[in-house]
Amino acid sequence: MELTNNKILITGGATGIGLGLTERFLKENNTVIICGRRSEVLKEVTDKHPSVITRVCDLAVEADRVALYEWIAAEHSDLTMLVNNAGVQNWMTVTDTDFFKRAKQELAINVEAPLHLISLFTNLPALRTVINVTSGLSFSPFAKVPVYSATKAFLRSFTMSLRHVLHSKGIEVIEMIPPALNTDLGGKGLHDAAPAVSGFVDSVFEQMKNGKTELTYGSSEDRLNASAEELRKHFKQMHQG
Ligand SMILES: NC(=O)c1ccc[n+]([C@@H]2O[C@H](COP(=O)([O-])OP(=O)(O)OC[C@H]3O[C@@H](n4cnc5c(N)ncnc54)[C@H](OP(=O)(O)O)[C@@H]3O)[C@@H](O)[C@H]2O)c1
16 A cells, blocks of 8 residues: 555544554655544644644534535545544443443444444545554453444454455555554553553554555454454453452
């Protein structure tokens, strides 16, 4: 795939993994557009990188997704790449009183939004690449984030079908599969012990340059290649004690 001279929309591109991708794509000579709910966080990025184009939008809201697409189609119809990175991770259990409310929000952001954006953005004639950010938890769930894990399994499955279907349209579909990384996902502090985003970004760029379409790092490489028995063992180990 071509890693320079793209115009790229990165959802959730102002923080964590999205920010790592934003900064790396800028360095590789691309135009980057980012969106998120918090205008002040988007502004922090443009203060540091004035060339970044920003858009406030809540991807949980269908009308916001349509408005985002219509704005891109009108102002940036030369968009070549869509990166579905935005996501939330709710630590909860099915007996929590607000479980279903939070589950619906998580499904809207992690599943509905990428599906809807893909169905809209594949109408753009210049689009050549879709990148979906899934997770090592796509292979083996973590019970403290039960809906999150299931959304990532959904997105991985959908991404495989999408790759097959969009091939004939000349659109490449890439899955980024991060393991736990040090970001604010799920709340501040929960991922502090995990590896830094920078190593992940270096690795996935190297993999994309080498033409890989399922991009792994550390333990997500092990999960991708694990047998069913190894995944069952891993699930047990994660939930001991
Ligand atoms: N960190 C990890 O351990 C890890 C591991 C595997 C996969 N991932 C995946 O990597 C992706 C990025 O997560 P991260 O770790 O970088 O966490 P993060 O820093 O919390 O990033 C999430 C981003 O998504 C945006 N976002 C969330 N809800 C949104 C909404 N309704 N509308 C628009 N934007 C929204 C957030 O911006 P606003 O809050 O301003 O809207 C934020 O910029 C997620 O898909 C996550 O599942 C992360």
